[in-house]
Amino acid sequence: MLKRVKTLRFLRNEVVLITGGSSGIGKALALEAARRGAIVVVVARNKARLHAVAQRCLILSGRPAFAYQLDVTDPDTIDQVLSRIQHEVGGIDVLINSAGLGEFTAVARQKFNSMAEMTHINLLALMYISRCVAKQMMDQGYGAIINLASLAGKIPTPNSAVYSATKAGVIQFDNVLRMEVADYGVQVLTVNPGPISTAFWRADRSGSYRAHLPKWMFIQPNELARRIWDNVGYKTREINVPAYVACLGWLYQVIPGLGDWAIKKFFDFQQDKKDL
Template identity: 40%
Template sequence: MSLENKVVLVTGASTGLGEQICYEAAKQGAIVVVCARRINLIGQVKERCMEISQKEAYAFQVDVANPDNIESLMEKLKEEVGTVDVLVNNAGFGQFEEFVSFDMEVTRNMFEVNILGMMLLTQKIAIEMLDQQSGHIINIASMAGKMATPKSAVYSATKFAVLGFSNALRLELKPFNIFVTTVNPGPIATEFFDKADPSGDYLENVSSMILDAQKLAKTIVKQMLRPKREINRPVAMEVAARFYQLFPHVGDYLAGGLFNKK
């Protein structure tokens, strides 16, 4: 099994985990499609992918919260690239704040980016995957979608939605040889926290659990041609999330105490 000449589309690919997924896919010979809002950055990622793979790569400016952008992307894919073999829905953002003071306009935007836009793009790509009877959809969710903690009410709500959507979609597409995987990472030292935690206190408090974006990207890319229900990192948070589900009272203690570092 090889990613050689497979088309891998990654959203939120200008920096962080999305960028590293692009590079790891390029190392495996994939034709990478880099999508994000910042046109100057995706151009750089595209060029780097071409250097690594010695193959064509593509960069398209896309705001997944804008349905017209998604329509335009689908037209460009049809004209320039072809059918997507692997879709990585990585675009998203969070903001850690007490819900009672949370700006509801930010709430609306977070749902548009983290779940609604992702669902629209996934639907359009999945229709094409059905035609070729193969494909893999990888949704970057979060440990926040398994174990909610204080100051993450809105973000956790979007990621719980991603998990529910992915779990149902997995069952719907399984008969057609299309895989659906959710990736549930804990904190990763990326630009995500520039908006989610401007003070930097959270990252400092969870320094022992911070994930390396390149290592996680490598793990994700290794699974691109294999059925995998979930990828959960770090292990300590996965164990805590299992306690959260099996023993709710213990789970509340962990989420509100031990893992409440915001």
């Protein structure tokens, strides 16, 4: 069982399913997996972008690549697409949940619909897809589930309460899932990156959130993709990038009062009551 998991380190001919695979980190992960010889399956809502990514993967890997349109907020569609993948591609060896949504605004101004959508995409859909694929991997006796959480799940920042809550939920979900599937030869890897240089930041419409972050803090998606694939098939529990993430997260838990003060100073945060 352990020997079979180790073969995932090389990815050659392994079936890799990536949600949110049409752009951003999901696309970078798909292309890097293809370079390593994987059979890549990408799912997302944008059909045209999906097929473009799959075509690129086919060229890079010389192996079949597949694209399935999927709205991760619809559990019935998830079931149907996973069934199609099982019959048309084969068993899933590696699952990466990278689909995500963010909106950066103060809680008091956030609408219920945006709260619900973030929670559904970032957390509920991730949990359900992980659950479905975990059952298959437990039956086959090996596999890897990689879930994209965030630095925000460990260190709070102003105007990101709901987003941070969903990512903290991913971290704790993975901590429990990891224990439940470990004896079946399934790796669960949680990825907690800092800000990634992708179109995700369009969610920060005012640009004020990103403006407080220095350029050196942003991670390139290709670099993160390589780091993730380099840890699949090992006993790695978490990837915290940049390295200071784990340290700052620990410090915040030990001295949260000082952490709150430092974060508010860093973001120059002062709530304007007139805007509420």
